[in-house]
Amino acid sequence: MIVLFTDFGTDDIYVGQVKAALLKRAPQGTAVVDLLHTVPNFDARAGAHLLAALYPFFPAAAVFMAVVDPGVGSARDAVAMHADGRWFVGPDNGLLSVVAARAPQAQLWRITGRAEDLSVSFHGRDLFAPMVADIAGGQLTSGCLQELPALSVQFGPDDCAEIIYIDHYGNALTGLRAESLARDTRLGVGDVSIAYARVFAEVPAGEVFWYANSVGLVEIAVNRGNAARALGLAVGDSLTLKRS
Amino acid sequence: MIVLFTDFGTDDIYVGQVKAALLKRAPQGTAVVDLLHTVPNFDARAGAHLLAALYPFFPAAAVFMAVVDPGVGSARDAVAMHADGRWFVGPDNGLLSVVAARAPQAQLWRITGRAEDLSVSFHGRDLFAPMVADIAGGQLTSGCLQELPALSVQFGPDDCAEIIYIDHYGNALTGLRAESLARDTRLGVGDVSIAYARVFAEVPAGEVFWYANSVGLVEIAVNRGNAARALGLAVGDSLTLKRS
Amino acid sequence: MIVLFTDFGTDDIYVGQVKAALLKRAPQGTAVVDLLHTVPNFDARAGAHLLAALYPFFPAAAVFMAVVDPGVGSARDAVAMHADGRWFVGPDNGLLSVVAARAPQAQLWRITGRAEDLSVSFHGRDLFAPMVADIAGGQLTSGCLQELPALSVQFGPDDCAEIIYIDHYGNALTGLRAESLARDTRLGVGDVSIAYARVFAEVPAGEVFWYANSVGLVEIAVNRGNAARALGLAVGDSLTLKRS
Numbered sequence: 034m035i036v037l038f039t040d041f042g043t044d045d046i047y048v049g050q051v052k053a054a055l056l057k058r059a060p061q062g063t064a065v066v067d068l069l070h071t072v073p074n075f076d077a078r079a080g081a082h083l084l085a086a087l088y089p090f091f092p093a094a095a096v097f098m099a100v101v102d103p104g105v106g107s108a109r110d111a112v113a114m115h116a117d118g119r120w121f122v123g124p125d126n127g128l129l130s131v132v133a134a135r136a137p138q139a140q141l142w143r144i145t146g147r148a149e150d151l152s153v154s155f156h157g158r159d160l161f162a163p164m165v166a167d168i169a170g171g172q173l174t175s176g177c178l179q180e181l182p183a184l185s186v187q188f189g190p191d192d193c194a195e196i197i198y199i200d201h202y203g204n205a206l207t208g209l210r211a212e213s214l215a216r217d218t219r220l221g222v223g224d225v226s227i228a229y230a231r232v233f234a235e236v237p238a239g240e241v242f243w244y245a246n247s248v249g250l251v252e253i254a255v256n257r258g259n260a261a262r263a264l265g266l267a268v269g270d271s272l273t274l275k276r277s
Numbered sequence: 278m279i280v281l282f283t284d285f286g287t288d289d290i291y292v293g294q295v296k297a298a299l300l301k302r303a304p305q306g307t308a309v310v311d312l313l314h315t316v317p318n319f320d321a322r323a324g325a326h327l328l329a330a331l332y333p334f335f336p337a338a339a340v341f342m343a344v345v346d347p348g349v350g351s352a353r354d355a356v357a358m359h360a361d362g363r364w365f366v367g368p369d370n371g372l373l374s375v376v377a378a379r380a381p382q383a384q385l386w387r388i389t390g391r392a393e394d395l396s397v398s399f400h401g402r403d404l405f406a407p408m409v410a411d412i413a414g415g416q417l418t419s420g421c422l423q424e425l426p427a428l429s430v431q432f433g434p435d436d437c438a439e440i441i442y443i444d445h446y447g448n449a450l451t452g453l454r455a456e457s458l459a460r461d462t463r464l465g466v467g468d469v470s471i472a473y474a475r476v477f478a479e480v481p482a483g484e485v486f487w488y489a490n491s492v493g494l495v496e497i498a499v500n501r502g503n504a505a506r507a508l509g510l511a512v513g514d515s516l517t518l519k520r521s
Numbered sequence: 522m523i524v525l526f527t528d529f530g531t532d533d534i535y536v537g538q539v540k541a542a543l544l545k546r547a548p549q550g551t552a553v554v555d556l557l558h559t560v561p562n563f564d565a566r567a568g569a570h571l572l573a574a575l576y577p578f579f580p581a582a583a584v585f586m587a588v589v590d591p592g593v594g595s596a597r598d599a600v601a602m603h604a605d606g607r608w609f610v611g612p613d614n615g616l617l618s619v620v621a622a623r624a625p626q627a628q629l630w631r632i633t634g635r636a637e638d639l640s641v642s643f644h645g646r647d648l649f650a651p652m653v654a655d656i657a658g659g660q661l662t663s664g665c666l667q668e669l670p671a672l673s674v675q676f677g678p679d680d681c682a683e684i685i686y687i688d689h690y691g692n693a694l695t696g697l698r699a700e701s702l703a704r705d706t707r708l709g710v711g712d713v714s715i716a717y718a719r720v721f722a723e724v725p726a727g728e729v730f731w732y733a734n735s736v737g738l739v740e741i742a743v744n745r746g747n748a749a750r751a752l753g754l755a756v757g758d759s760l761t762l763k764r765s
Contacts (some may be wrong), residue, residue, distance in 0.1 A: 034300065036293070042689035043288035044531035046575060046736070049524070049556035052578045056522065056552050068293035073284030074690060075745055083290070090294045090402070092301060106720030153720045155735030159580070201286035204317060222646055232397045239453050247399030249288070257319055257347055278544065280537070287532035312537035329643070331534060334646070335541045385578050434529030445530035445561060476641045491643030501563055501591055 035169050036091050038084055038099040040072040041157060050158045051098070054264050058166035066091075072198075074266045075103035077128045077140045077198040082208035084121075085131040086248045093118035098157070098165040101128050106153040108183060111144040111160055112179060113168065122165050124156070127186035134190035141184065177183050191275025196222070196253075196270045203259030205266045213246030214274070219254065221273035225264055226252060228277070279309045279413050280335050282328055282343045284316040294402045295342070297317050302410035305491070310335075316442075317512045319347040321368075323441040325432050326452035328365075330492045332376060337362035342401070342409040345372050349411060350397040354429060355388040355404055357412065357422060358505030366409050368400070369428035378434035385428065390421025432483040440466070440497075440514045447503030458483045464497065465517035469508055471497060472521070523553045523578050526587045526621045527571055528560040529645060537584070538646045538648045546654035558687075563591040567685040569676050570696035572609075573619040574584050574736045576730050581606035582748075586645070586653040595750030599632040599648055601666060610653050612644070616676035622678035629672065634665025659727060667764040684710070684741075685760045693754045694729065694740050699733030702762070708741065709761035713752055715741060716765070 035055060049071055054219025055065055057268075068087060072080040080101040086097035086098060102109075102124045110125040116136035121129050125143075133139040142166055151159045166175055200206065220227040220243045230242035238257045241264065246252035253260050260266065279299060285291035287468075292314055299309055304397060310333060316324040326347040346368045351354035354369040360380035365373050369387075377383040388408055395403045411417055437452025444450065451464075464471040464487045474486035482501040485508065497504050504510065523543060529535035534582035536558055540598045544705065556575060560568040568589040576585060584632045589703055590597075598613040609617050613631075621627040626743035632652055634749045655661055681696025694707075708715040718730035726745040729752065742748050749755075 034297070036297075042469060044557075044559045045688045046557050046571070046686070049554050049576070050578045050736075052552075052554045053522070053524075053583075056554070057580060062306070062550070066293050066296045066300070069288075071288045081670065088293070090649075091297045095297075104722055107722035134425075152735040189338050198290070200289045200291075201758070234348055234351035242397070247396040247402065274300075278541070280541075306550070308540075310537050310540045311532050311546070314533075315532045327534070331728045334538045336545060369691075419619075440720070444535075478592055478595035486641070491640040491646065521745070 034092060034095045034106070035059065035063055035165055036097045037065065037070065037093050038080070038087070038097055038262045039070050039157065040069045040074050040080070041070045043070045045155065047155070050155070051162050053145040054162035055166050057171065059165055060170045067256055072101045075101065076268065077101050077121035077126045078091065078193065079208070079268055080128050081131040082193045082197050083102055084128065085135060086250050087131060088117070088119060090248065091119065096120040096169045097122065098130050098161050098166050099123035100157045100161055102126065102156065105156050111156065112181060113142045113144060113164060113185065118169050122161050122168065125185045127184070127188050129132070129195050130184050130187045131190065133184060134187065138146050138155055141181040143181045144177060147181050194272045194274070196266055196272070199261045199266065200269060202254075202263040203262050203263075204252050204254045205261055206246065206250050207272055209251040209272065211249055211251050214251055215276060217277050219275045219277045220251065221275060222253070222264065222266065226275070278301065278336060278339045279307055279409055280312050280339050280341045281309065281314065282292055282312045282316065282324070282331070282341055283314050283401065284318050284324070285314045286346045287311070287314045288454065291399070291401065294436070295406050298402050298406035299410045300348070302407055302414065304414045307413050316345050318344065320512065321345050321370045321372045321430075322432055322437065323452070323512055326371050326437045326441050329375040329379060330494050332361070332363060334492065335363065340364040340409050341366065341412045342405050343367035343372050344401045346370065346400065348407075349400050355400065356425060356428065357386045357388060357408060359384040364412050366405050366412065369429045371432050374428050374431045375434065377428060378431065386422035386427040387425045388421060389423050417493055438516045438518070440510055440516070441509065443505045443512060447505040448496050448498045449505055450490065450494050451516055453495040453516065454491055455495050458495060459496075459520060461521050463519045463521045464495065466497065466508065466510065466514055467520060470519070522580060522582050522583045523547065523559065523653055524556050524585045525553065525693050526556045526560065526568070526575070526585055527645060528555065528562050528564075528568070528589045529557050529558045531555070531558045535643070535645065538643070539650050542646050542650035543654045544633060546651055547656065548658045551657050560589045564756065565614045565674075566676055566681065567696070567756055568616050569619040570681045570685050571694070572616065573623060574738050576607060576620060577607070578736065579607065584608040584653050584657045585610065587611035587616050587648050588645045588649055590614065590644065593644050599644065601630045601632060601652060601671060603698065604630045608656050610649050610656065613673045615672070615676050618672050619678065620673045621672060622675065629669040631669045632665060632667035633667050636737055643671055682760045682762070684756050684760070687754060687756060689748045690742075691747055691749040691751075692740050692742045694734065695737050695760055697739040697760065699737055699739050702739060705765050707763045707765045708739065709763060710741070710752065710754065710758055714763070
């Protein structure tokens with residue numbers, strides 16, 4: 034299974050070209066699953082924390098193409114990583130670094146082979162997709178990979194006390210893992226202090242709460258409402274924690 | 278064929294996780310088709326009328342995963358239904374009830390088996406997707422299904438004289454079936470009274486009309502324009518009918 | 522491979538129905554790739570220039586279903602075209618005409634067979650999809666095709682000095698092919714005059730530039746910013762060219 038995780042946009046001209054490039058080289062019948070194409074634009078840090086929360090819901094054989102790449106065309110490296118049983122391919126700009134830091138072990142390679150017709154602005158199609166297809170087909174040749182001791186940009190294993198994604202319901206996902214947070218913690222954002230509830234149905238319609246979402250992150254929500262709009266939340270907003 | 282009909286959003290983190298869960302258990306090569314992920318948020322009634330209009334365009338072997346589920350985590354039941362040759366799986370909150378009420382016969386089961394690692398907020402991934410995959414594979418085991426005489430929430434077979442969906446052209450789909458409406462009927466919404474036309478090309482650019490759309494519903498449109506914006510239409514707006 | 526290029530919207534009820542119609546008739550295992558469903562609404566001319574830029578990134582065996590069809594239900598013809606090794610199926614309203622004009626050779630047929638249950642408003646599902654599936658399966662029967670000497674609506678082979686698409690980053694794609702434009706050309710749009718840069722990383726954050734994008738078109742962008750919002754750009758805006 035190939036899993037796409039990008040900021041290419043769901044309804045733009047980029048994902049279709051990536052899929053054509055994948056299908057050209059991947060073994061027939063390989064499933065290509067769109068995980069997310071709306072990683073906040075250019076935001077490798079938010080993307081890194083989202084990816085670390087999401088990848089465990091995909092099977093061990095999965096190959097992730099993770100591309101949020103504002104530096105395309107500059108000197109940043111392209112890397113392949115094997116961590117926690119999955120493969121990850123993307124730019125060396127921190128996007129893979131939270132997965133790497135939290136995994137018991139992560140093997141890293143710099144991608145040195147370059148397609149002859151490599152565009153300067155769409156490595157997703159011209160560099161990463163062929164590499165991903167080859168890995169999915171078990172065709173990984175050492176000729177174009179060079180072992181790498183560590184990633185260049187590392188965000189580390191720690192949680193990120195910020196809003197990292199706002200979904201279409203208006204729920205605000207944070208970079209905080211819920212398992213590490215006591216249930217009597219109040220979450221502060223701007224002037225607002227938010228208490229925990231286990232589930233939407235436990236609070237009255239219209240009330241703000243935080244809960245442990247389905248991928249293990251702390252999420253700010255309003256029952257049958259739009260939290261981001263109600264509170265004016267945006268990706269990058271800082272959070273404070275306080276035991277009540 | 279598995280068909281997805283949800284309010285999970287086309288460009289969010291939810292559909293990809295559902296697909297991974299489906300692919301894990303469904304027979305290899307099962308097609309998964311995204312019918313709609315933008316059912317109006319939390320609106321089981323609008324969803325019920327949309328689903329009843331849309332499902333006939335899918336083959337008899339299709340298994341629909343229909344999830345619009347504001348009550349996730351509360352006591353609402355999960356159900357499987359066999360009606361008009363197709364399978365439908367979803368929450369027992371009315372979403373499947375218009376299909377059920379209009380079908381000559383509908384067999385119903387409560388889903389009693391529960392995944393061990395069932396999240397409280399994402400039954401689409403953890404409960405419905407595995408059930409849908411099993412049905413698609415003919416692996417339906419009676420162990421986790423209990424026959425049900427009737428759905429708990431029933432919207433009935435009648436048409437819904439409201440706007441139930443606004444598409445990206447700005448066309449407003451209603452819950453009225455066009456075959457039951459005389460062509461000299463004028464449709465009232467707010468202060469506006471709207472006459473019938475057979476097809477877009479029959480009215481001047483910019484003119485409002487209603488027509489029998491491609492799934493058999495009455496739809497309000499503006500030739501080469503945006504009806505929702507021009508008339509200020511929203512999902513839930515009431516409609517009146519008057520013979521002219 | 523079947524490739525979809527439409528203005529049906531990514532998150533609407535139309536694409537899923539098209540896919541069901543395709544899967545019903547196409548050979549098992551045929552890949553269906555969504556290239557674009559957000560061609561500017563009703564804009565066959567912008568679509569024609571986009572399609573001409575995009576199709577070379579798909580394999581020679583690809584069958585394109587290209588539908589931007591404001592005249593559906595009127596007298597416009599439906600056509601099939603074989604050009605540059607690919608198949609294209611769509612309305613004869615100019616959408617296929619830039620590909621046709623630039624290809625060394627284009628064979629054209631009018632689609633004369635009509636599905637019995639042809640809707641008046643959704644030929645994508647009822648007419649074009651079955652034809653595309655048949656071509657993908659090599660089942661093209663001459664019974665429903667009539668040779669055509671030329672398309673009715675022709676935009677010609679020339680570039681289009683307008684903005685033809687704005688992507689989700691806010692980059693504005695033009696109908697100008699970059700290979701024909703000297704790098705010292707300044708691009709004028711409204712009151713603004715824009716200079717060339719090779720790549721995003723070569724200009725400071727926030728600066729406007731034009732570059733040769735990954736599909737060979739001239740594109741207006743802002744490094745780490747939103748060019749369309751910054752400059753108030755819209756599809757259809759005219760461009761001027763001036764050597765500096």
